[in-house]
Amino acid sequence: MRTTIILKTASNYLLPVLLVFSIFILLRGHYLPGGGFVGGLIASIAFILHSFANGLNKTKELLIMHPGFLLPLGLAISFLSGLAPVALFDLPFMTGLWSHDPIAILGSVGSALFFDIGVYLVVNGVTLTIIFTISESA
Amino acid sequence: MLTAILTGFLFSIFLVFVGRFFKGKLSILASLVPLGLFIYFTQFIAPVTNGEVIMRNFEWIPSFGVDLGFKLDGLSLLFSLMITGIGFLVFAYTSSYLKGHEYLDRFYGYLASFMGAMLGLVLADNMITLFVFWELTSISSFFLIGFNNTNPASRKSAMTALGITGIGGLFLLAGALLINNITGTYSISEMLTMSEAIRGNEFYFLMVIFIFGAAFTKSAQFPFHFWLPGAMKAPTPVSTYLHSATMVKAGVYLLMRFTPVLGGENIWNYTLIAVGGFTMLYSAVHTIFRTDLKGILAYSTISALGILVFLTGLGTKEAFLAAAVFIIVHALYKATLFLVTGIIDHQTHTRDVKRLAGLNKIMLPVGIAGILAAISSAGIPPTIGFVGKELTYESALHYESLAIFLMIGIVLTKIFLLYAGFVAGIKPFVGKLPEEHENVKMPGFLMWGPPLLLASLGVLFGVAPFIIESALIKPVVTAMGADASEIHLALWHGFNIVFILSLITIGVGTAMYFMIKPSKKLENGIARLDFISPENILEQFNKIFVSVSNFWTNFFQNGYLRNYISIIILFLVVLVGYIMINETRFTIDYNSLSKITVYEITTTLILIAGIFYTVFTDSRLAAVAAMGVVGLSICLIFVFYSAPDLAMTQFSIDTLTVILFVLVLYKLPKYLKLSDYKTRVRDGILSTIFGLIVTTLALEVLSEPVSKEVGEFYAANSYIEAHGKNVVNVILVDFRGADTLIEISVLSIAAVGVFGLMKLRLKMKDRRRYADRSLNEENLKK
Amino acid sequence: MEILLALMVGILYGTGIYMMLRRSMVKLILGIILLGNGANLLIFLLGRITKGAPPIIPGDSKVFTEAFADPVPQALILTAIVISFGLQSFAIVLVKRAHTVVRTDDLDEMNATDEDS
Known part of the structure; x- marks a missing residue:
């Protein structure tokens, strides 16, 4: 794929900015529009943009591991956040747990946040796996 | 009691793990299971004789009124003893009959689970429990009939039996649901108290049909009888146990059980008399056209079952008594004859009655058993068979106006049955031993012991009927809803018309035995009528059914995707369209609608343009780009109408979809104009109508009031319960x-x-x- | 506006079906996407549309004080959008795969379920 130098340069800076933005979207999801789904999608778009500009292999090097590994990781985090009340407090599966005092920026932190992080990782992993797989074999 | 029922199942599970120990000499140990159960059930004889009814209830699905309810009264006890007692003998017999068989453990497993199912069936007081065990007996019977699973005929018979009895089971379920609907209970004991209400109900007719459907299929009544002769493909112990002594009597048991609930009405009685009467005569006559010993016994079993149904239908106390006695009589002599047949088959490798004679010289104890059973079956004193036959004649004779017809029917049946019994029980043992069998050996004790024991019991009960009178017979009659205090069994009833009829029966039957020899000619004669037999008709029907459904399936599901879609859509259009034409009111409250601004108009126009460009462009890339425009427009609509989350997601996904398409697009083939103009117009019309219907539907729904309860609940609790402000x-x-x-x-x-x-x-x-x-x-x- | 949206839903459904009835595999997928968009919009519409009141509890209050858009259909559609992406990508890949194997774009030539027929 032929890419312009501008896109190439820009994408190098855009990647961290977009990733931070995606995390911002993820974290504010409980109070304002956003959340794991959108955050994950934005993060994956950031990586895809990077891969278009710099080639797939560069992006893969950046990721260290195959995005497919995000799937079990994310699923595990989500599942464990649901399991936590069962294991720790003997409450029903997926009961919301909350910290008593709100933390700066995030507001009150709870099991739902970890669940959303799991969603974020899974969505990111799914999208990247699909797009990478297809662009590799296309 | 639950343990007793489950023992059979547990044992068969147990066999899965340690089966190989039971294949060799230890296989006889398996018979300890039914023996133990038999002893367990004998302890109930005393309380049941005293009129006690033992109830056990285990909650299963209490919310539906489905319990594991069990009831042990006279009827159940008689069957339980038969199941475990004959079961014991059959288990023992099997260990010798199938000695060294590769799958002996499997066979025991099936037999044991059948025994458990059958016990559950006769002890169940809850109709759902009854149904479950009923089906379990069908299933275990399926496995046992198909035991020689390398033989296609065996497999086919197993399927037929399962099909017929399985359909019967569904009838039972339907009956149970219907009765439950009226009485509000599944418990048979409770139904007894509501008998009046049930009989007076407008659905009484249906209930009777359902119960009959179940009983007639299971007990092989005409026209469902044909699965039973087929079931004789099973190894002989199975035929003995399931298809003569116990399982096939389940239908009769069901009828007897429901006699106090549903019986007494004309439709109940006359149907049973007609069906039972026809079956008994029809299959009794059939026996003379058979040369296979098991075939003869199969038809005489059907005939005996017909007699039992017939007696139940008569509905008098005498008839119930006769039925109770005849169940025992039949179990004893028919099991004996089957076991004897099994021995003959095992030793001589033929069941062709034409080739069998004079075996007495080789296997005397077997011969004695066979001859005693034949005598009992013929109703010759001093066997219990004689008592049974006298009672049967008496009850037919006392049946009001129809006495003469019933009498002729039952006497004719008995004559043919006598003939069948003689052919099966006596003929192989008398006369001159053919050369081909000169080297036949005497079987082991385990094989000839059980039939001899059963046959001797037949004589013992005949000589001393009081043994079973109060213990077994009276409680059965009581359970069927008649007063049993006056009953007295005796071998000698005095010289009366019944006795004369007995003499005629014996005389004519014996004469027949000497005059008609089983021959191939007779067998071929009946075979010519096969084309009108119910079995054949069913098979033809099956064939037509299969070809019609093949045609039907191939017509609608021809493998072309668009054909499937067209049919689904067409169906939907016709169905929904029809209702819409009749029901739609088209009242739109224009005031409740939100206003249209210029942004929305613009977005909508872009959307429509995008859609149609996607559809009609010839370039794939353009189509994909237009697709992206459509997605973005929808994204804008989400923005307009307070769904920021949706807008964000739609935007990201839309981007990704376009990327995805672009990545693969050039690897995909170019568009081709594959359809002609006519097809496209046709599809266009269909799609347009479908789109219109969806639009109308949406507008129609919009004019209905909406409930936002769920959304309001989430909104109200979002922050309080879940500490979040973005409700979505x-x-x-x-x-x-x-x-x-x-x-x-x-x-x-x-x-x-x-x-x-x-x-x-x-x-x-x-x-x-x-x-x-x-x-x-x-x-x-x- | 509701009428307009209902019309749009109808167009999306109709064209979606029309595309699915074509014999080209790419058109089939485009049809599925159109149909999916139509379904999303239909759910959105039937949950009643509200202008300028996203289901987000404002500022310091703990509950809604004013009217708000129903969050339930929105949650439904959000999942549907993401799932449909999974479905689309799978369908695209399946089509591509089928194309490399049987070398045809004509759905009519892919009607055999096993190799003998």
């Missing part, structure tokens, strides 16, 4: 978190699927094959 997100990660968890799992599966599809290569072999095929097709096109 709170629903996703908290209120409906489990759903989301499943959703991300599904997404993961999709990703793994994509990965697998792209990364895994076809094996070389497959690739070559497909390549060859497409090459061939190209050549063909040329």
